[in-house]
Amino acid sequence: MQQDLFSSSTRTFESLPLADADVRYMSHFIDSDAAAQLYQKLSTGLAWRQDSIKLFGRQVKIPRLQAWYGDADAQYSYSGLHMTPMAWTDDLLRVKQDIEALTQCQFNSVLANWYRDGQDSMGWHSDNEPELGPYPTIASVTLGQVRDFDFKRKDNAQTYRIPLQSGSLLVMAGATQRYWQHGITKRTAPLMGRINLTFRTILASAT
Numbered sequence: 001m002q003q004d005l006f007s008s009s010t011r012t013f014e015s016l017p018l019a020d021a022d023v024r025y026m027s028h029f030i031d032s033d034a035a036a037q038l039y040q041k042l043s044t045g046l047a048w049r050q051d052s053i054k055l056f057g058r059q060v061k062i063p064r065l066q067a068w069y070g071d072a073d074a075q076y077s078y079s080g081l082h083m084t085p086m087a088w089t090d091d092l093l094r095v096k097q098d099i100e101a102l103t104q105c106q107f108n109s110v111l112a113n114w115y116r117d118g119q120d121s122m123g124w125h126s127d128n129e130p131e132l133g134p135y136p137t138i139a140s141v142t143l144g145q146v147r148d149f150d151f152k153r154k155d156n157a158q159t160y161r162i163p164l165q166s167g168s169l170l171v172m173a174g175a176t177q178r179y180w181q182h183g184i185t186k187r188t189a190p191l192m193g194r195i196n197l198t199f200r201t202i203l204a205s206a207t
């Protein structure tokens with residue numbers, strides 16, 4: 001692994017104040033120059049797709065580009081899309097291994113999301129597909145534009161917002177997906193692009 005890409009002194013997690021959840025945030029997982037470089041590399045280097053989902057009987061383009069990488073057996077279904085992973089790239093593997101060392105968790109796949117501008121978004125959801133298991137750990141890296149990441153509790157109106165900085169790492173674990181939804185809202189202000197990498201573990205028994 002290249003030593004110079006990641007800073008080490010400021011790599012500490014803070015716990016976010018969400019009840020019945022385990023959410024940790026590291027603002028400087030990757031330093032800002034390296035994050036900008038990695039954004040450029042991944043924007044041209046990953047096999048981005050414009051997927052559509054069926055909504056009320058019509059095919060609707062999802063408001064972002066996506067790419068799915070991982071171990072060959074990490075098959076994933078999402079809103080009716082069946083995703084077969086592409087083989088790990090060196091960059092994705094390096095980030096994965098770095099997160100694994102920090103979190104002591106293993107991941108076998110990553111969903112990459114590219115929010116091209118403020119119009120791209122992700123609606124309210126929980127990452128609660130059966131193949132993720134009941135208490136999934138999801139590690140999410142932000143590169144590029146800062147975007148607000150919103151949490152909304154399922155059983156009352158509680159919300160929590162955190163602006164995710166370029167180079168940051170957000171880890172959602174424990175019962176987070178069970179009690180909370182999350183999403184990235186659209187913005188009318190002109191925004192630059194943001195690439196998000198969400199590392200997951202697809203359980204073999206569920207596929």
Ligand SMILES: O=C(O)CCC(=O)C(=O)O
Nearest residue numbers: 111113127140184196198
């Ligand atoms: O872009 C993000 O930070 C969130 C992505 C997300 O929630 C997902 O891929 O499930």
Ligand SMILES: [Fe+2]
Nearest residue numbers: 125126127182
């Ligand atoms: Fe999610």
